[in-house]
Amino acid sequence: MNGTFRLNGRQVAFEPGQTILDAAISLQVQIPTLCHLAGTTPTGTCGVCVVEVKGLQETQPACATPIREGMEVWTDTPKVRLDRQAAIRRLLLSGHHNCFVNDLDVDRWTDFQLETLRRPWHGTLCPSYGDCRLQDLAVAYGVRTQGHVPRPPAHIPLDDQHPMFVRDFSRCIGCGRCVKACNEVQVQGALAAAVPETGGGKGKTWFPAADYDKCVHCGECVQACPVGALFEKKSYGKAWPYETERIRTTCPYCGVGCQQWLHVKEGRIVRVTGVDGAQPNQGRLCVKGRFGYEFIYSEERLKTPLIRNGTGFREASWDEALDLVAGRFQEILRAHGPDAVAGVSCARSINEDSYQMQKFFRAVIGTNNIDHCART
Amino acid sequence: MTNSFAHFSQAKLFLVIGSNMTEAHPVAATFVKQAVKKGARLIVVDPRKTGIAEHATIHLPLRVGTDVALLNALMHVLIQEGLYDREYVERRTEGFEDLERKVREYPPERAAGICGIDAQTIREVARLLASVKPAMLIYTLGITEHTCGVNNVLSCANLQMLLGNVGFQCGGVNPLRGQNNVQGACDMGALPNVYPGYQRVDVPEIRKKFESFWGTSLPSRPGLTIPEMLDGLVDGTVRGFYVFGENLANTEPHIRHVERCLQAAEFLVCQDIFPTETTRFAHVVFPAAAWSETDGTFTNSERRVSRVRAASRPPGSAMPNWWIFKELARRFGHRWDSDSARDIWDREIRLLAPQLAGITYARLEHDGLQWPVPREDHPGTPYLHKDGLFVRGLGRFHAVDWTPPAESPDEEYPFVLSTGRRLYHYHTRTQTGRCGGLDELLPEETADISPADAQSLGIQDGDRVRVRSRRGEVVVRARVTSQVPRGLVWMAFHFRNGNANWLTNPVFDPVTKTAEYKACAVRIDKVSEDGGGVEAA
Ligand code: SF4
Ligand code: SF4
Ligand code: SF4
Numbered sequence: 001m002n003g004t005f006r007l008n009g010r011q012v013a014f015e016p017g018q019t020i021l022d023a024a025i026s027l028q029v030q031i032p033t034l035c036h037l038a039g040t041t042p043t044g045t046c047g048v049c050v051v052e053v054k055g056l057q058e059t060q061p062a063c064a065t066p067i068r069e070g071m072e073v074w075t076d077t078p079k080v081r082l083d084r085q086a087a088i089r090r091l092l093l094s095g096h097h098n099c100f101v102n103d104l105d106v107d108r109w110t111d112f113q114l115e116t117l118r119r120p121w122h123g124t125l126c127p128s129y130g131d132c133r134l135q136d137l138a139v140a141y142g143v144r145t146q147g148h149v150p151r152p153p154a155h156i157p158l159d160d161q162h163p164m165f166v167r168d169f170s171r172c173i174g175c176g177r178c179v180k181a182c183n184e185v186q187v188q189g190a191l192a193a194a195v196p197e198t199g200g201g202k203g204k205t206w207f208p209a210a211d212y213d214k215c216v217h218c219g220e221c222v223q224a225c226p227v228g229a230l231f232e233k234k235s236y237g238k239a240w241p242y243e244t245e246r247i248r249t250t251c252p253y254c255g256v257g258c259q260q261w262l263h264v265k266e267g268r269i270v271r272v273t274g275v276d277g278a279q280p281n282q283g284r285l286c287v288k289g290r291f292g293y294e295f296i297y298s299e300e301r302l303k304t305p306l307i308r309n310g311t312g313f314r315e316a317s318w319d320e321a322l323d324l325v326a327g328r329f330q331e332i333l334r335a336h337g338p339d340a341v342a343g344v345s346c347a348r349s350i351n352e353d354s355y356q357m358q359k360f361f362r363a364v365i366g367t368n369n370i371d372h373c374a375r376t
Numbered sequence: 377m378t379n380s381f382a383h384f385s386q387a388k389l390f391l392v393i394g395s396n397m398t399e400a401h402p403v404a405a406t407f408v409k410q411a412v413k414k415g416a417r418l419i420v421v422d423p424r425k426t427g428i429a430e431h432a433t434i435h436l437p438l439r440v441g442t443d444v445a446l447l448n449a450l451m452h453v454l455i456q457e458g459l460y461d462r463e464y465v466e467r468r469t470e471g472f473e474d475l476e477r478k479v480r481e482y483p484p485e486r487a488a489g490i491c492g493i494d495a496q497t498i499r500e501v502a503r504l505l506a507s508v509k510p511a512m513l514i515y516t517l518g519i520t521e522h523t524c525g526v527n528n529v530l531s532c533a534n535l536q537m538l539l540g541n542v543g544f545q546c547g548g549v550n551p552l553r554g555q556n557n558v559q560g561a562c563d564m565g566a567l568p569n570v571y572p573g574y575q576r577v578d579v580p581e582i583r584k585k586f587e588s589f590w591g592t593s594l595p596s597r598p599g600l601t602i603p604e605m606l607d608g609l610v611d612g613t614v615r616g617f618y619v620f621g622e623n624l625a626n627t628e629p630h631i632r633h634v635e636r637c638l639q640a641a642e643f644l645v646c647q648d649i650f651p652t653e654t655t656r657f658a659h660v661v662f663p664a665a666a667w668s669e670t671d672g673t674f675t676n677s678e679r680r681v682s683r684v685r686a687a688s689r690p691p692g693s694a695m696p697n698w699w700i701f702k703e704l705a706r707r708f709g710h711r712w713d714s715d716s717a718r719d720i721w722d723r724e725i726r727l728l729a730p731q732l733a734g735i736t737y738a739r740l741e742h743d744g745l746q747w748p749v750p751r752e753d754h755p756g757t758p759y760l761h762k763d764g765l766f767v768r769g770l771g772r773f774h775a776v777d778w779t780p781p782a783e784s785p786d787e788e789y790p791f792v793l794s795t796g797r798r799l800y801h802y803h804t805r806t807q808t809g810r811c812g813g814l815d816e817l818l819p820e821e822t823a824d825i826s827p828a829d830a831q832s833l834g835i836q837d838g839d840r841v842r843v844r845s846r847r848g849e850v851v852v853r854a855r856v857t858s859q860v861p862r863g864l865v866w867m868a869f870h871f872r873n874g875n876a877n878w879l880t881n882p883v884f885d886p887v888t889k890t891a892e893y894k895a896c897a898v899r900i901d902k903v904s905e906d907g908g909g910v911e912a913a
Contacts, residue, residue, distance in 0.1 A: 257676025303692025346621025350672025
């Protein structure tokens, strides 16, 4: 049984159990979010999605407020904007967010920068510079920090023991998205939720430390982190997000066929992420899909045709190598017939390559001796 | 797969059999785990307590290679207790009487003696299976890599048809394909008996169609499978051998035998992106463009054709594979017009394979399309045999018997070796071994054994052990884990050193020629620290 409520003055229907945010998303009314991770239960920590509800003094988090019959909700009022600004400012001041949006007074800015740059993995600007949800929101809401004092916590753990990523909690805003990604999306349970669940961001001493016995290094947490707290070691310092172009492709490993974004700078992949909302993976990747890309840049790649020369090989031109293969196969065909030639195609390569190879064997050599490892 | 990955997160009941999903298909496993978290029930059938088994409602640790016995017993109970879907069986299937007669020979008490799962549990699982509709059956190589692989697959299909689960969202029979494009390579006809689109080479009308399209005459006799090709190299029936992208010298069972075969090739061409154990035997090596260096398409397990796009240039003078074949054809006097992967798809493949007729590159932006796509206005097919209307008319039951693996443990070789894949590497590591971090996460092969066996053999976790079969031996470190049951040794084939395929048995399913990677007999002994690092004796 569906009821109705008013959203920005419009009478609209809702389904029982829907939150204000759920309804707004399905009605395509924009409410900004930060800690919300699609498809997971809300944490309600960031205070960015607040809206006004008629009859209530305080603004309410849209992600955690269920709709009631007849409710009247306003998503963009001066009070809402002020509260969002305050929430964003609190987060900006809560850690080492040393990018341009933190427009502290000049002296304080210098001290803050110096303190920040002393930490490991802080040799430069925040690695998420240009691809940070907090930065975007600060710009969108015109948040200023002038006249305020940044208050990074006194003891900030930094975990860089892991081969794949760094957990730099000096920029953690306690949003809990990484926890949701690990526990509810990957269902791996390697990250401990803040206790209590809500309030992780407020007055926080909580950091989402990883239990590496349970971690499968999928990097879903890194992809979910909206700021520069979790980042990949391999990509660190390789490119700023705004320098890369994104190319969509399909993972080269298993038969799930996950959709990936290749982040490419000057013809080189610097990072791989899952394509949100795409079939079949809905943004997810595993450790191989996310981190298994640089083999293509290995110095050991075969770069030129090779022809056997005693016990070793010598380099050859394409013409020479192709002529040799064609010539030798023709000799074998003449002497022993087409069924004396056989080929194995590749289950890793593209469809078009397998098509060409079976066509070559059938239409050119004249044999059906073509197979691939369909069986392994 | 008859169904889609998108159904995983909505399914209410899963039967996962012979599938180490969390390591071999990790993202697919996340959807199953999520569904279980939301209350779906999960039955896992696997000798090992795998990652997915940890999430199971019931885990059935059957003995290696006894799947048919277990499945027949489940069907025995379903029929005996009248729990199967009578209406579906009557209206949608044929061959039920044969099946009924066969599974009558498999009361749970008899199956229990074979598979090691007690009769009461078998009964309960059968009842659980009948209690939720539809249920999804998911399997992987634990089903196929046996000498009885085909019978295993048929049994899975029998069970799902008996339960009336084929032809519905969140149901079906769903093999997860091992490699990214193994589905596609099959679809493209890289098989000895069929052209693209599974059209048989020995049917004259079909052959005529391809002959006129390709403008040449074509052979009618089906060709050789990989194991037959390898044997042919030794007996001289195969003289020229062309290996594209496969590292046969590590992936095929019984490495020493495979290497003898490769050595015997009169002329071996390898086309690859790296030098491998296999290219060592080549007479000519062609350097190929890799993933992300060419445009093209892959087809995943759910029959989804997705785009692959180029991000960088191939190194040196490496070239796309399709170009190499085209250039070779030219040297035989064949002019092939298509000059890009897109051309090949749009102007050839889709005109030849009816299932792909409606797929063009232009339609493949975003999420691709799931075949069959018979026309350009067809939206694709998320699940097959809709409402139990089978493509072939009626779904056919196949009565099959359990047969034991070719090699059973004995006094000399008292353990069963079963093999598979681990999370952090892919196949022979030609790719993942060259990616920072992955080697750190899994630096070497191990032999996984149970705590009980470790204790009785005096082996501690991390000790070096010698694993020996009738074909070879390896020395690796032991990994003592409660994942593995007593009597089993479990290994993978990612590393040359300690590769399980020094040991595996080159015996094959008589129909598919799939090797029995999942079962052979071995012995395992502790070696002293200076026991020598032989890779094979
Ligand atoms: S890498 Fe994956 S498993 Fe590990 S903590 Fe992150 S989300 Fe969890
Ligand atoms: S590490 Fe990132 S995702 Fe996790 S709580 Fe902190 S800011 Fe949020
Ligand atoms: S990301 Fe992982 S699960 Fe997805 S296709 Fe690649 S290897 Fe398979």
